[in-house]
Amino acid sequence: MKPPQEPTPAAIGTTVLEARDVAVSLGGTEIISGISFDVKAGEVLSIIGPNGAGKSTLLGALAGDYGYRGSITIDGTEVSDWNNPDLALRRAVLRQSNAISFPFNVVDVVKMGRAPWRLLSTVENDDRIIAQELLRSDTYQFAERTFTSLSGGERARVALARAMAQRTQVLLLDEPTAALDINYQEQVLALARRYARQGGAVIVVLHDLAAAAAYSDRVLMIDEGGMREWGEPERVLTSELVSEVYRHPVRVRTDENGELLITPVRFPDEAPASTGNDALKKEKE
Structure with a gap:
């Protein structure tokens, strides 16, 4: 059996994933279109947007799970052109369902994350990486328990450990904090950022806008399947754009430490529902 092509790590600041005019149709319906961005080694990119905006569909296209139009390249090659073994050495995916x-x-x-490396790595190296990820994800204490006996939050952390054990340059995370309490939410996002700072490129779908502001180098906002804004958190996460x-x-x-604080305006119980722009305008008057 011919071994897969071992990837060469890219230097920090080098573009490792590039998307240009990406569109995806599922069941004859166009879900996303006109999405363009890039991700560099060393950075975290958050994908945000309301429910149904197409965030998970976009992540699925980046992972190679969905056919797409336009262009998505990882390591300089179109995602659709990589065979499965070689693609598995270049991107790891943590999906919503574990x-x-x-x-x-x-x-x-967690050991399953080392499967793509079976012809390129040693047992000793695999064991070292598995132990590192169990410790980093705080799952070492139940390493011998069955996965099905774990809580939802525990399963999410084990799934993250498996993805990180794959040791790919591109790490794709679909709502990794959804089942976690605030302590583990912060730990997971800090781990993702550390993964990036050590040379990875992390793309994460998030609903928590404050977390996106705190942990992201850049943010991609999509709405109704289209791209609304892309850039640094301060550029994307404005009151006007988020409200709209x-x-x-x-x-x-902005707080005294320079961090963005994002809070929804609460309506009185007797207030009628209104659009975000209308309510924000009334608040300013």
Whole structure:
């Protein structure tokens, strides 16, 4: 069996994933279109937008799960042109669903992340990486438990450990903090940022706008399948744009540490529903 082509790590600041005019249709319906951006080694890019905007569909196209129009390149080659073994060495994916029905032990689930390297790595190196990721994800203490016995939050952390054990340059995370309490939410996003700072490129779908502001180098905002804005958090996460896209008034301020504070405007119980722009305008008057 011919071994896959081992990737050469890119230097920090080098573009490792590039998307140009990406469109995806599912079941005859166009879900996203006109999406263009790039991601560099060393940075975290958050994809944000309201429910149904197409965030997970876009991530699926980046992962190679969906056919697409336009161009998506990883390591300089079109995603659709990579064979599965070579693509698995270049991007790891943490999906929303972490469904594993067989009673595998946690350590065995994390070990699955090393499968793409079976012809390129040693058992000793694999064991070292698995132990590192169990420790970093704070899942080492239940390494011998079955995956199906874990809580939703515990499963999410094990799934993250498996993805990080794959040791790819591009790490794709679909709502990795959805099932976690605030402590583990912060830990997971800090881990993702550290992964990037060590030379990776992390693309993460997030609903928490404050977390996106705190942990992202750049933010991609999409709405109704289209691209609304892309750039540094301060450029994208403005009161006007967030209120318009999320159809609810939002305040964006900067605290004494220079961090963005993003809070929704609460309506009185007796207030009628209104559009985000209308409510924000009334607040300013």
